[in-house]
Amino acid sequence: MLALTLLSLLTAAVALVLAVLGWRRTPSGAGADSLPADLRADLLGLRQEVATLSAESRQTFRHLAVVRYDAFGDMGGHLSWSLALLDDAGDGVVLTSIHGRSDARTYAKSVSGWASDAQLSPEEEEAIASARPKR
Template sequence: MPFLTQIDPVVLAFSALGLCLLALFIMLIVLIRQSRLLRRYRVLLDRNPDLSIDDLLIQHQEGLADLKAGQEALRRRMADLERAALDHVQRVGIVRFNAFPDVGADLSFSIALLDGRDNGIVLTSLYGRSECRTYAKPIRGGQSSYTLTEEEKQALSRARENVPAQS
């Protein structure tokens, strides 16, 4: 106590006042942060004022779990569709040509229809003045067990390369 009695009361008063101001400044900063936090809390709860923050977080977690389950179901469905798509016609190649010299306008054609595994058919229609004939040849793995004409080979090549059909 002898030390405190030697300090000037004015200095002591100003020191105490400084400490009080410092404490008030710290409290002001805490209050500003609290008010920001309270504002954010109110924004969260504006839509559902009956919910607490805990209820809101639980509701959010349940919604997130539902979204994840739905996303996984969509992934499985997409994988199933991709596998099924391999069995459907995906690529088409067509070549038009004159089969006979006395017929114009490229009325004959060969068309290749392939699935995702290069299986399918090549259809060829030969148009003549007196008759029209149509042939179908199976394709397995991009190859035919039958001899293909040049036009059929071109149609098959276009289908395998996904070249758009040309007239």
């Protein structure tokens, strides 16, 4: 048993020494310049594609929030709601659906820069504030 333990320790020590030697022999300047030309071209293409996707994603509705509530005091169940759909600049729309006993009405109000030119209800303002990223 002792021999097996010593053999395991010796094997681990040899592996560690070999790993350190291999790491020390790796050129410190090994970066994109040391890659073959086709891999450098692929790397550049991938970087450009990531930059393009990142720029496009800023204009998508990534900031969402829903506020549910009772629009009328005599009804329960939180059937009315306001939904904010906004991009990184705070541009987008707030959709509101107000449910009554016999009908439901839906409204859409545009939002620009986290604010709207239209009069917003407290629930719509809450939805926009909830969608806004915390800094």
